Amino acid sequence: MKIDSDTHHSTTPYLDSGTLASLRTFLEVYPDLEKIVGPIARYILVLDANIAASDLIHKYKNPYLKHTAIEETVKSSALELCAPIWLDHEMTESTIPQVSEKRGIPETTLRALWVEYRTQIIWDKSLSEPGASENCDGDEKDLPYIKLFEALNADAILSRDKDIANMGGKQVDLEFVFSIQSYARAASYSVGIRIGGTIVTTLSAALLLQLARGLSTLITQLPDWAKFSLLALVCIITVHPNSRERLAKFSKNLGGTVASLWPALESLVELANAKSLEATLSLDKAEKLLHSSRN
Template identity: 30%
Template sequence: MDREKPQIATSDDLPHLRSLFEENGPLSAYGDSCQFDLIFDANALLRDIYWLSVKANDKDTRTSVLEALESEVIQGYAPSYLRTEIAEKIQEMSLRYDIPERVFLNQWARFEGHIHFVEVGGPDEGGSDDDDPKDVPYIRLHEMLDYPVVSRDTDIRRMGGRSVDPDICFTIRLYARDNAVELQLVSMAAYSTMIPAAVVSGLTNFFRQMIVPRARSTPTWAWIAIVMIIGIAFIHPQSRKYLQDTSERLIEGISPLLGVAHTLLTPLIDEYGRATLSSAETRRAIEDSLQTG
């Protein structure tokens, strides 16, 4: 029977976890979380707004774009004109589908709160006949920030901009979920081993003298279990005394505990390996797409 996959963390945990691993964070040396700066065209959001307003069965349902924005793995930008364009399109959808505007506006608000708006002016009616005037604000912002534009509109590229398809947000959402698991497990491990320097020194000597000669073939999970078990022993007074007085008996008696630790820790270690590999692969794919978009 397959083991049930442990629920370690979700993308909603990323904002907090990211603060631990940022440049001046307490765990900055042990991991990182990438954020992607993107400019959003109206057409990249309208389909999601429609689907969430009309098709979604659960009011808490999220699209890939919305989850990536809420997890802050996407830093979203848009010209201020986006608000005008969305409002106009919502009016059209309300009339077309006979649905109150407020239904669409409520869903739009979920996106709007996570987008940084920049004033770059409105549509340029005096441009080339081949240019869509409504695309001009997005091109201006792209030239200002040099971030790719998330758009289904091929005119963005034709007008000299760099664009990516909204489908990239699905990959970014996968990265957010895996990165959250990766950072959560690293933070759990880091904080569980934060014990005084004197104890660390004593534990190191203990490993050298007692464990290493007897455990050349000890697997990775066992070392993790040993650290956790001995860490607890050092912290708890009675266990500490037991460790000091009967270290040889501890080595003999630790094997059954390792069996339990193996059962408990293996799913976490497997999930860490999967999440780390997956987040690295998706991150490379995202970065490649954004560079060549």
């Protein structure tokens, strides 16, 4: 695991929020475990051109940024980003040329950014034209987004266009994405720990001993999310009364392993509680934003 060096040299184990996607896949393979641990949140948003353009500008101005908030949240699997193929037409034929002229950004650069950016989007190729509606109260160019929102029963349309609500859609902006981003970052920890806590109740004492003896070898072979889950598992063994008693019987065989890990394990318990609360609060905020938007 990496150490987070961005926050005042914190010793908190660093987990990329993309870890959450791996944890989701793990729970999908073991559905019985998911029933105990609980589902990982996922929202479906339809992407509008104004937000897409804003993200391209942000990427251009910050070339060393690995991911925008939208990209990170999609990568974490907490957000599923969909769009009508009309968006691609709107971006390439209208929005990108306009942004290039207005912002003084080379059009070729914006187009290259868009080619990469669009790969994260799930496209609906049936909605290729703006269409028309007798009851349209806004820009008819927004109709494909409204239609896809309705067809998918999506959570909302990610847009700055307030007319979306007047046309029958539910509109959220980047504040919603930031809340889901915070959730994904915190849930990467809390879900991993819950998985560890569930697994430990099924392990025999002999297997716990084998696990502890092989810890150093296993850690070097596992991906980051699995390393963290393993550490979380050992942590919960230590704080769970029954597991701790079972583990104590093997303390002589374990030597100094537990003793050397103990301070880190105590810190991990505190981290688990903090991240679980953080994930809950972030999700609550996202839900409030979602329900406060009218449709």
